[in-house]
Amino acid sequence: EVQLVESGGGLVQPGGSLRLSCAASGFTFSNYWMSWVRQAPGKGLEWVANIKQDGSEKYYVDSVKGRFTISRDNTKNSLYLQMNSLRAEDTALYYCASLDYYGSGRGDYYYYMDVWGKGTTVTVSS
Protein backbone atom coordinates (compact mmCIF):
# COMPACT_ATOMS: atom_id res chain seq x y z
CA GLU A 1 0.00 0.00 0.00
CA VAL A 2 1.30 3.40 -0.96
CA GLN A 3 1.60 5.43 2.23
CA LEU A 4 3.08 8.55 3.75
CA VAL A 5 3.16 8.92 7.52
CA GLU A 6 4.15 12.19 9.16
CA SER A 7 5.48 12.54 12.69
CA GLY A 8 7.31 14.98 14.90
CA GLY A 9 4.64 17.60 15.47
CA GLY A 10 3.90 19.07 18.86
CA LEU A 11 3.68 22.16 21.01
CA VAL A 12 6.65 24.51 20.85
CA GLN A 13 7.29 28.01 22.15
CA PRO A 14 7.80 30.92 19.76
CA GLY A 15 11.40 30.98 18.61
CA GLY A 16 11.75 27.25 19.13
CA SER A 17 12.56 24.44 16.73
CA LEU A 18 10.93 21.26 15.57
CA ARG A 19 11.83 18.56 13.06
CA LEU A 20 9.07 16.87 11.13
CA SER A 21 9.51 13.50 9.47
CA CYS A 22 7.58 11.74 6.75
CA ALA A 23 8.03 8.01 6.22
CA ALA A 24 7.22 6.68 2.77
CA SER A 25 6.29 3.13 1.88
CA GLY A 26 4.77 1.21 -1.00
CA PHE A 27 6.52 3.16 -3.76
CA THR A 28 10.04 4.02 -4.92
CA PHE A 29 10.56 7.12 -2.82
CA SER A 30 13.79 8.12 -4.54
CA ASN A 31 11.96 8.57 -7.86
CA TYR A 32 9.73 11.40 -6.71
CA TRP A 33 9.83 15.06 -5.91
CA MET A 34 8.37 15.58 -2.44
CA SER A 35 6.45 18.43 -0.84
CA TRP A 36 5.38 19.83 2.50
CA VAL A 37 2.00 21.54 2.56
CA ARG A 38 0.40 23.09 5.64
CA GLN A 39 -3.06 24.09 6.73
CA ALA A 40 -3.65 26.53 9.57
CA PRO A 41 -6.70 25.82 11.72
CA GLY A 42 -9.85 26.60 9.76
CA LYS A 43 -7.85 27.89 6.80
CA GLY A 44 -6.90 26.75 3.32
CA LEU A 45 -3.91 24.87 2.00
CA GLU A 46 -0.49 26.51 1.76
CA TRP A 47 2.47 24.97 -0.06
CA VAL A 48 5.62 25.16 2.08
CA ALA A 49 8.52 23.46 0.31
CA ASN A 50 9.60 21.06 -2.44
CA ILE A 51 12.66 18.90 -2.84
CA LYS A 52 13.94 17.10 -5.91
CA GLN A 53 14.56 13.37 -6.03
CA ASP A 54 18.27 13.64 -5.23
CA GLY A 55 17.93 16.67 -2.95
CA SER A 56 19.80 18.91 -5.38
CA GLU A 57 16.94 21.39 -5.77
CA LYS A 58 14.84 22.88 -3.00
CA TYR A 59 12.15 25.53 -3.11
CA TYR A 60 10.34 27.36 -0.32
CA VAL A 61 7.47 29.75 0.19
CA ASP A 62 8.84 33.17 1.12
CA SER A 63 7.40 33.12 4.64
CA VAL A 64 9.63 30.19 5.68
CA LYS A 65 12.82 30.94 3.75
CA GLY A 66 15.81 31.06 6.04
CA ARG A 67 13.87 29.37 8.86
CA PHE A 68 12.78 26.01 7.43
CA THR A 69 14.92 23.41 5.67
CA ILE A 70 13.55 20.53 3.65
CA SER A 71 15.70 17.43 3.27
CA ARG A 72 15.40 13.75 2.49
CA ASP A 73 17.18 10.47 3.07
CA ASN A 74 16.46 8.10 0.21
CA THR A 75 18.17 5.23 2.03
CA LYS A 76 15.54 5.56 4.75
CA ASN A 77 12.63 6.51 2.48
CA SER A 78 12.15 9.59 4.57
CA LEU A 79 11.42 13.28 4.10
CA TYR A 80 12.15 15.91 6.72
CA LEU A 81 11.30 19.50 7.56
CA GLN A 82 13.57 21.26 10.02
CA MET A 83 11.70 24.24 11.39
CA ASN A 84 13.59 26.91 13.32
CA SER A 85 12.61 30.32 14.72
CA LEU A 86 9.01 29.20 14.84
CA ARG A 87 6.25 31.77 14.96
CA ALA A 88 2.63 31.65 15.99
CA GLU A 89 1.65 31.87 12.32
CA ASP A 90 3.44 28.56 11.66
CA THR A 91 0.76 26.80 13.70
CA ALA A 92 -0.81 24.33 11.30
CA LEU A 93 -1.36 20.76 10.26
CA TYR A 94 1.63 19.81 8.14
CA TYR A 95 1.18 17.32 5.31
CA CYS A 96 3.82 15.64 3.21
CA ALA A 97 2.92 14.74 -0.34
CA SER A 98 4.58 13.08 -3.30
CA LEU A 99 4.66 14.71 -6.69
CA ASP A 100 4.02 12.70 -9.80
CA TYR A 101 3.75 14.01 -13.31
CA TYR A 102 2.11 13.45 -16.63
CA GLY A 103 4.20 13.87 -19.73
CA SER A 104 2.32 15.24 -22.69
CA GLY A 105 4.78 13.84 -25.18
CA ARG A 106 5.52 17.35 -26.40
CA GLY A 107 8.02 18.07 -23.65
CA ASP A 108 5.47 19.34 -21.13
CA TYR A 109 5.39 17.79 -17.67
CA TYR A 110 2.27 18.36 -15.61
CA TYR A 111 3.01 17.75 -11.96
CA TYR A 112 0.47 16.99 -9.28
CA MET A 113 0.39 15.89 -5.62
CA ASP A 114 -1.12 12.45 -5.74
CA VAL A 115 -0.21 10.81 -2.42
CA TRP A 116 -0.72 12.64 0.86
CA GLY A 117 -0.09 11.71 4.45
CA LYS A 118 -2.59 12.35 7.22
CA GLY A 119 -0.55 15.20 8.63
CA THR A 120 1.13 16.13 11.88
CA THR A 121 0.08 19.10 13.99
CA VAL A 122 2.46 21.89 14.94
CA THR A 123 1.34 24.39 17.56
CA VAL A 124 3.50 27.41 18.30
CA SER A 125 2.41 29.05 21.52
CA SER A 126 3.78 30.25 24.83
Place this chain on the structure above:
Amino acid sequence: DIQLTQSPSFLSASVGDRVTITCRASQGISSYLAWYQQKPGKAPKLLIYAASTLHSGVPSRFSGSGSGTDFTLTISSLQPEDFATYYCQQLNSYPLTFGGGTTVEI
Protein backbone atom coordinates in the same frame (compact mmCIF):
# COMPACT_ATOMS: atom_id res chain seq x y z
CA ASP B 1 3.63 35.12 -7.29
CA ILE B 2 0.63 33.67 -9.09
CA GLN B 3 -2.62 34.24 -7.23
CA LEU B 4 -5.51 31.83 -7.69
CA THR B 5 -9.01 33.15 -7.04
CA GLN B 6 -11.73 30.59 -6.57
CA SER B 7 -15.41 31.36 -6.79
CA PRO B 8 -17.69 30.96 -5.13
CA SER B 9 -16.18 30.51 -1.66
CA PHE B 10 -19.30 28.69 -0.52
CA LEU B 11 -21.89 26.89 -2.55
CA SER B 12 -25.16 25.46 -1.34
CA ALA B 13 -26.43 22.61 -3.51
CA SER B 14 -28.57 19.51 -3.50
CA VAL B 15 -27.93 15.92 -4.48
CA GLY B 16 -28.24 15.62 -8.24
CA ASP B 17 -27.32 19.25 -8.94
CA ARG B 18 -24.75 20.23 -11.51
CA VAL B 19 -22.04 22.22 -9.76
CA THR B 20 -19.38 24.44 -11.30
CA ILE B 21 -16.43 25.97 -9.45
CA THR B 22 -14.15 28.47 -11.11
CA CYS B 23 -10.48 29.21 -10.52
CA ARG B 24 -8.85 32.27 -12.04
CA ALA B 25 -5.08 32.73 -12.18
CA SER B 26 -3.47 36.15 -11.94
CA GLN B 27 -1.32 35.26 -14.95
CA GLY B 28 -1.28 32.54 -17.56
CA ILE B 29 -0.39 29.08 -16.31
CA SER B 30 -1.11 27.05 -19.44
CA SER B 31 -2.66 23.82 -18.13
CA TYR B 32 -0.48 23.47 -15.03
CA LEU B 33 -3.45 23.24 -12.71
CA ALA B 34 -4.71 20.56 -10.36
CA TRP B 35 -7.91 20.19 -8.36
CA TYR B 36 -8.21 18.56 -4.93
CA GLN B 37 -11.09 17.57 -2.70
CA GLN B 38 -10.80 17.78 1.07
CA LYS B 39 -13.29 16.48 3.61
CA PRO B 40 -13.23 17.62 7.25
CA GLY B 41 -10.39 16.03 9.21
CA LYS B 42 -8.96 14.37 6.13
CA ALA B 43 -6.03 14.98 3.82
CA PRO B 44 -6.69 16.44 0.36
CA LYS B 45 -7.35 14.01 -2.46
CA LEU B 46 -6.31 14.61 -6.04
CA LEU B 47 -9.18 14.84 -8.50
CA ILE B 48 -7.80 16.35 -11.69
CA TYR B 49 -4.39 17.32 -13.03
CA ALA B 50 -3.19 19.06 -16.17
CA ALA B 51 -6.43 21.07 -15.89
CA SER B 52 -8.62 18.38 -17.41
CA THR B 53 -7.16 14.90 -16.81
CA LEU B 54 -9.16 12.81 -14.36
CA HIS B 55 -6.98 11.07 -11.77
CA SER B 56 -7.25 7.31 -11.57
CA GLY B 57 -10.22 6.15 -9.53
CA VAL B 58 -12.01 9.49 -9.54
CA PRO B 59 -15.67 9.22 -10.64
CA SER B 60 -16.43 10.45 -14.13
CA ARG B 61 -18.98 12.96 -12.81
CA PHE B 62 -15.96 15.16 -12.05
CA SER B 63 -14.45 17.08 -14.94
CA GLY B 64 -12.08 19.95 -15.41
CA SER B 65 -11.56 22.44 -18.19
CA GLY B 66 -9.70 25.59 -19.04
CA SER B 67 -6.27 26.85 -19.96
CA GLY B 68 -4.32 30.03 -19.46
CA THR B 69 -6.03 31.95 -16.67
CA ASP B 70 -9.55 30.55 -16.40
CA PHE B 71 -10.41 27.08 -15.18
CA THR B 72 -13.50 25.22 -14.04
CA LEU B 73 -14.24 22.12 -12.01
CA THR B 74 -17.64 20.62 -12.75
CA ILE B 75 -19.52 17.94 -10.87
CA SER B 76 -22.22 16.75 -13.25
CA SER B 77 -24.55 15.24 -10.66
CA LEU B 78 -23.69 15.97 -7.04
CA GLN B 79 -23.58 12.93 -4.78
CA PRO B 80 -23.78 12.88 -0.96
CA GLU B 81 -20.07 12.03 -0.71
CA ASP B 82 -19.15 15.11 -2.77
CA PHE B 83 -19.96 17.59 -0.02
CA ALA B 84 -16.48 18.86 0.74
CA THR B 85 -14.05 21.71 0.11
CA TYR B 86 -12.37 21.93 -3.27
CA TYR B 87 -9.03 23.60 -3.99
CA CYS B 88 -7.26 24.46 -7.21
CA GLN B 89 -3.47 24.56 -7.31
CA GLN B 90 -1.07 25.95 -9.87
CA LEU B 91 2.16 24.07 -10.56
CA ASN B 92 3.38 26.39 -13.30
CA SER B 93 5.97 28.20 -11.23
CA TYR B 94 7.30 28.68 -7.73
CA PRO B 95 5.97 29.46 -5.26
CA LEU B 96 3.27 26.87 -5.84
CA THR B 97 -0.06 28.31 -4.79
CA PHE B 98 -3.55 27.11 -3.94
CA GLY B 99 -6.84 28.83 -4.40
CA GLY B 100 -8.74 29.83 -1.29
CA GLY B 101 -11.12 26.89 -1.53
CA THR B 102 -14.78 26.35 -2.32
CA THR B 103 -16.94 24.62 0.25
CA VAL B 104 -19.86 22.71 -1.20
CA GLU B 105 -22.62 22.40 1.37
CA ILE B 106 -26.16 21.12 1.42
